[in-house]
Amino acid sequence: MDRILITGGGGFIGSHIARHFYSRGDFVRVVDVKFDDYIKEKYYNERLRLDLRVWENCLLATKGVDKVYNFAANMGGIGFITAVGADVMHDNVLINTYMIEAARQNKAERFLFSSSACIYPTFRQTSPDVTGLKEEDAYPADPDNFYGWEKLYTEKMLEAYQRDYGMNIRIVRYHNIYGPEGTYTGGREKSPAALCRKVAEASNPGTITIWGDGKQTRSYCYIDDCVKGTTLLMESDYDKPINIGSERLVTIDQLADIIIGISGKNITKTYDLSAPQGVRGRNADITLARKVLGWEPETSLEEGLAKTYKWIEMQCLHDNLGEEE
Amino acid sequence: MSQWSIAGKKVLVTGGAGFIGSHLVDELLRKDAQVRVVDDLSRGTIRNLEHCVDRIEFVRGDLTDKKTAEDLAKDCDVCFHLAAVVGGVKYMTSHPAEIYKTMLINYNTIEACRKMDVERFLYTSSACTYPVNLQADVTQPPLREDDVLKCGAMPDSDYGWVKLLGEIQCQAYHEAYGMKTVIVRPFNPYGPRECFDPEHSHVIPALIRKAVLRENPFCVWGDGGQTRAFTYVTDLIEGLILAIEKAPYADPINLGESKDTSIRELAKLILKLTGYNTSIVWDKTKPQGVRARKSDMTKAYTILGWEPKVSLKEGLMKTVDWFIKNEATQLRSLC
Numbered sequence A: 001m002d003r004i005l006i007t008g009g010g011g012f013i014g015s016h017i018a019r020h021f022y023s024r025g026d027f028v029r030v031v032d033v034k035f036d037d038y039i040k041e042k043y044y045n046e047r048l049r050l051d052l053r054v055w056e057n058c059l060l061a062t063k064g065v066d067k068v069y070n071f072a073a074n075m076g077g078i079g080f081i082t083a084v085g086a087d088v089m090h091d092n093v094l095i096n097t098y099m100i101e102a103a104r105q106n107k108a109e110r111f112l113f114s115s116s117a118c119i120y121p122t123f124r125q126t127s128p129d130v131t132g133l134k135e136e137d138a139y140p141a142d143p144d145n146f147y148g149w150e151k152l153y154t155e156k157m158l159e160a161y162q163r164d165y166g167m168n169i170r171i172v173r174y175h176n177i178y179g180p181e182g183t184y185t186g187g188r189e190k191s192p193a194a195l196c197r198k199v200a201e202a203s204n205p206g207t208i209t210i211w212g213d214g215k216q217t218r219s220y221c222y223i224d225d226c227v228k229g230t231t232l233l234m235e236s237d238y239d240k241p242i243n244i245g246s247e248r249l250v251t252i253d254q255l256a257d258i259i260i261g262i263s264g265k266n267i268t269k270t271y272d273l274s275a276p277q278g279v280r281g282r283n284a285d286i287t288l289a290r291k292v293l294g295w296e297p298e299t300s301l302e303e304g305l306a307k308t309y310k311w312i313e314m315q316c317l318h319d320n321l322g323e324e325e
Numbered sequence B: 001m002s003q004w005s006i007a008g009k010k011v012l013v014t015g016g017a018g019f020i021g022s023h024l025v026d027e028l029l030r031k032d033a034q035v036r037v038v039d040d041l042s043r044g045t046i047r048n049l050e051h052c053v054d055r056i057e058f059v060r061g062d063l064t065d066k067k068t069a070e071d072l073a074k075d076c077d078v079c080f081h082l083a084a085v086v087g088g089v090k091y092m093t094s095h096p097a098e099i100y101k102t103m104l105i106n107y108n109t110i111e112a113c114r115k116m117d118v119e120r121f122l123y124t125s126s127a128c129t130y131p132v133n134l135q136a137d138v139t140q141p142p143l144r145e146d147d148v149l150k151c152g153a154m155p156d157s158d159y160g161w162v163k164l165l166g167e168i169q170c171q172a173y174h175e176a177y178g179m180k181t182v183i184v185r186p187f188n189p190y191g192p193r194e195c196f197d198p199e200h201s202h203v204i205p206a207l208i209r210k211a212v213l214r215e216n217p218f219c220v221w222g223d224g225g226q227t228r229a230f231t232y233v234t235d236l237i238e239g240l241i242l243a244i245e246k247a248p249y250a251d252p253i254n255l256g257e258s259k260d261t262s263i264r265e266l267a268k269l270i271l272k273l274t275g276y277n278t279s280i281v282w283d284k285t286k287p288q289g290v291r292a293r294k295s296d297m298t299k300a301y302t303i304l305g306w307e308p309k310v311s312l313k314e315g316l317m318k319t320v321d322w323f324i325k326n327e328a329t330q331l332r333s334l335c
Helices: A012-024 A055-061 A078-083 A085-105 A146-165 A191-201 A223-235 A252-263 A287-293 A301-324 B019-030 B046-055 B066-073 B089-094 B102-115 B158-177 B203-212 B233-246 B263-273 B298-304 B312-326 B328-334
Strands: A003-007 A027-032 A046-049 A067-070 A110-116 A169-174 A206-211 A217-219 A242-244 A249-251 A267-272 B010-014 B034-039 B057-060 B078-081 B120-124 B180-186 B218-221 B253-255 B280-283
Touching (some): A055 A085, A067 A085, A078 A085, A085 A110, A110 A223, A169 A223, A206 A252, A217 A252, A242 A287, B010 B019, B019 B034, B034 B066, B066 B102, B078 B233, B120 B158, B180 B233, B253 B298
Parallel strands (some): A027 A046, B034 B057, B180 B253
């Protein structure tokens, strides 16, 4: 049995990983400033509400654990990280700088950091028809936004901790993870959840608005696949950054069409060209994950979106009922 | 409208007991600014401020603490943010993780200044932010400010990465809050009060120390062919003040010489100035940093009207004199 700390355990990826270990019988401590509580069953042994921008709280959180999954971050979808770039960067630098040092002082055996596809250089993502980003493409560095700069910076800091103190570091670069039981409203949601919500809330026949011209591309990875890849990485000996994502590139338009198809509604799309849309195209290359982890995503986009849509549709229904009561 | 000027302003200098900081304090006092200094004295020393300590407010404090940063920023008009975990090439390559603590200092300081409505904030970045591949041989052109990001960032050291993220932070604050942030990139500053101890010293103090103390053999790191653009400290200080007066747009400006000097020339000059007649032993096993580094001065000249005034020979003489008067006796007794 491992003693596992999951920071950001009240959020999307953190709560799913926590549930995985809790159901396996490990001791799971989740720490967060906010708990979404989308997962209805109990998924942790210990739950601490702590602000990890405070050093003493990081010391408290890392006490007596073997493995640290550091998912805590101020983050959100493209609209959010564009609007409040300075805050996001500030908060995340504090959390990460304190967490790694606290994990070191409390002698945690392994430390996993959730990095992001946002660290990759803008100049490699200027066309919708992009080739997949390989791990070594990160340098020379030119992230598209402040969020990406901070993630990249923390990767460098962790490399230094590894070299200086011989700490066991794992760095996972997530590429657009989506799924049920995650943020779907309020401004921090990502594109798949946002589109599911827009479609679920639209009347039939109805209209939804897409950010940008719909031709920007991304690849999306389902949460169950992400959990599997992440835990395999932690257990492996691979100590350099690695992509966890999907290689199936779709346009935002295609993504919306799949969701509309799932809903069975008759929906027209309009485009908001003034809305933020991020880099023009982004795809993952997961050759390395296949090689060193024997991992690749198993859930198709259609299958994953069907589960996601179903959950978000139910949430919206509840939200509306709540309002009427 | 008259030009914004530092005169009469209340100024916070972080790292103000250090080498650059203490020279800045001298100049600020000459310009009739009110000066508050914060330093944790981990590398800076109160001796650097002895001559003016009754004319400034000195606080021994640790900027990794948020509250300290806020208390200090309160009521200030201007902040020169110089505090950082720094050292020479030896320290940098052996203590990478330690250097990342500088980020906490940077964030606490800029955030405190934002909260306390400090009018202008100057961040001292570094020539270490430039990509390795543009510093690979001596024939490459001087480094232009936009070279840092033009083809993607690739500093050669952890220190360079830390400094770069501090710049990005200043840009984020400028964009998000309209904060008047200034970014300067000093190139190899040197002069009196620089750190001469063997653990932390940069190349000039290291060689002066070895020459004055008549170290035998006289070892120099690398093969002597690597080059740097050395900037005398008073020239740098002039640049810092001009930058905060004229360029608060989060747009980086080089403060450095466009003329570079090889380590071989430098070592010979130091031997000559210290009257040490010996041969140089090149230690090629030691770290030597990037191969060549010099500054394009166009932006500093056009925007600030800045150019260095003190020649390398003159600057070295002053530095040697200071070292002999202030440090040599003490170090000799330690040996």
